Each structure stands twice: as structure tokens, then as C-alpha cells.
Amino acid sequence: MYDRQLKIPSNIRTPAFILDVAALKKNMGLAARVRHEAGITMLLATKSFAMPAAFPFMRDALDGTTASGAFEARLGAEDFGKDVHTYAPAFSDDEFDEVLNFSHTIYFNSPTQLEKFLPRMRAYEKKWGKKICVGVRVNPGYASATVGGDLYNPCAPNSRFGVTRGQLDALPWQDIDTLHVHALCEAQYEGSVGLIRHVAQHFAPYLQRVKAINFGGGHFINHPTYDVAVLMGALKIFKQQFPHLQVVMEPGGGLVVNTGWLATRVLDVHENGQKIMLLDCSPTCHFMDALNGSFRPRIVGAIDAATAEADDTLRGKFPRHYILGGKTCMTGDVLAPYAFSRPLQVGDVLFLEDMMHYNFVQTTTFNGTPLPDLALWHEDGRYEVVKRFGYDDFKRRLA
Secondary structure, eight states: OOSSOOOOOTTSOSSEEEEEHHHHHHHHHHHHHHHHHHTOEEEEETTTOOOGGGGGGTGGGOSEEEESSHHHHHHIIIIIOSEEEEEOSSOOHHHHHHHHHHOSEEEESSHHHHHHHHHHHHHHHHHHTOOOEEEEEBOOOOOOTTSOSGGGOTTSTTOOSSBOGGGGGGSOGGGOOEEEOOOOSSBOHHHHHHHHHHHHHHSHHHHTTOSEEEOOSOBOTTSTTOOHHHHHHHHHHHHHHOTTOEEEEOOSGGGSTTOEEEEEEEEEEEESSSEEEEESSOHHHHOGGGTTTSOOOOBTTEEEHHHHHHOHHHHTTSOEEEEEEOSSSOTTOEEEEEEESSOOOTTOEEEEESOTTTTGGGOOOGGGOOOOEEEEEOTTSOEEEEEOOOHHHHHHTTO
């Protein structure tokens, strides 16, 4: 999946999340192309990727960031330095005051939140002479086949996300600038195009009342099988239908697909019916989506053991089967067997692929498990640790 041969030093401290700067720049090139050729606003969703050390490689290709609360809004404003769009299912009073300081657009999730906070926003604008665009998140009722089940489906039954269709007519449309219709998760182009067409067909009267439409995130534009040309064709047709609208997209994971790894080291070999490699990383702490079945990380030099068993042409190439176990006391802190082309030994370093989106931003220190290093692998081969966590980071979260 990577263009460059992996040549990261084997003596690095593990675990470590490693960003491939060359791969990130390549992805940013595609994002810039979509942004310019389709004439849209492109934002980085920091809920999925927030590494300030990488922002200089992203800033020129994007228009800003999206935030899920005051901390992300401040990070976007201070470290990315462009427009910040902020949305939360509900704002607290104190949080909203902070959000006002850093946001250019604020999206409200319900009529009650809009009614509560709009007067405060207007007072802030008057006091500081700053215009903040008002957005409303709408539940478009669109279910994409690529969304990955109800766990990640914003339009699932009883979803807490967005104003429902029956509530739209009661909104104060004279105060609303933008509609927000996030409905996707790691979607291929069929999901993106389907959402665009669905909104055009079912929400045209409301689109005529606003200045902008935000199609949210989940557009996996840098995935190898995502057809960007089809996406841009759909955006072109949409803009012909609604020429007055500014179109916004906020891919998060879609901007950092295949841009890095989680490096982990084998600490011990345990045997209980099958060989279990105990690692210095932890699915529970470092990539928890693997435990609910929605994510199966690829590993350099390995494939899924079941796949190797089912394919006679692969069985001989990947003869070594191992369960991979994390270092916590959580019983389920394991990954189902992988098949390796070579035997593993204590001290070996494994590289889990495509680990930049949603993983390091969700890490925990459960069991006192250390947080992985955050590192850059530069284009000239230089390996740079930009953040190393220690005991003080663990203790601060508990104090």
C-alpha cells in the first residue's frame, strides 16, 4: 500500500505511531486537486487526526479544521491557523463561551441548542465585531452500505445526531447560514455521491434558504479504490443545481489513509493451544476499534491467518500463525491469528499499517500502559520523535 520501502530503524523505541511525511504530502496533493477543481472548501476533521507537527505539511492544501469542542477548536485556531468549524451534539455553557473565541462557523444539533445559544452568539459578534456563521446539523436519513453498521452510522435509528426532517420547518431560517449533513464513515465514492444526490433530491427547499452545505466527513478520498473523478462529477452537477451554495467537505481519516504505522515489539512468546506473541502495544489502549470488529489492522509481512488457510497458494508463503496479545489485564486485549512469512522472536518489531486515523487520538493509559511515541519519518529517511510520553503524562490524567 506504500510507495516507499519501509526502512525505519529497528532500534526505535516502541510502541510508536510513525507518520510517513512523503505519503502525507501525496495525499495532500489529491486533496488540493479536489478542492481546487471542484471549487469546494476542504477541512481537516481533527477528531480523526490531530498532530500539530504535521500541520505544516497540510496547511496549504486545506482551508481549515473542524472541531468537536473547545479544545479541538483552540488547537485548530492556534496551530493550524485557518478557519475553524465547530460542532457538538450539545454545548455546555462554559464550553460555548470558549468555542466562540476560536470558531468561524458553529453548528447546532437541535432547535433547543440553537434557541439557547444564538442570542449569546449575536451578543459576542456585536461586542467583538466578529461574524460567526450559524450552522445546523440535519439528519438526512441516508444510509450508505459502506458506513459499517449502526455503531458508526449517524443516521441509525434513534440517532442523537441532527435535526430531524419533521423539525426543519420550525427553524429560524433567517438566522441560518449552513446546513450540515454528515452521514458517512470510511465511505467509498458510491457513498459520497449517493449522499450528495440524496440531499439534492430531498432537501432542495432548505438548500435554497442557506449559503452553504457541509457534506461532513467519512469521504475516504485517498483510498486506492475511491474514484475521485466520479466524486467531482457529482459535485459539479450539484453546484449547477445550487449555484449559490458554497460546498464544504471535512474528511478526516480520508486525508491520512495509508500514511503511517504503529510500531510494536514482541516482548514474550506464550503458548496455550497456540503461540501468542505478547506485544508492547495494546489494542485496548492504542487501537480499540479492533476489539469491536470494525477494524482489522494490516501488518507488514503478514496476512490474516484465515485467509492464508483458505488459499492454497498462500499457505506455504505464510506458514507461521500467531495470536497477537496486548500487555493489559483485559482478557480480550488480543487480535485473532495472523499468518507470517517468517518465525517471530522476542525483540522483533512489527509494523501495523494505516494507523494514522482515529488511533493515536483515542489512546488511553489503562493499566498504566505507556502512550506510544509520536514520530515523523521524513522524506530524507530521518526518523524524528516529536512527542515522547512518560510517567508525568500518566499521572496528570489521574490527579
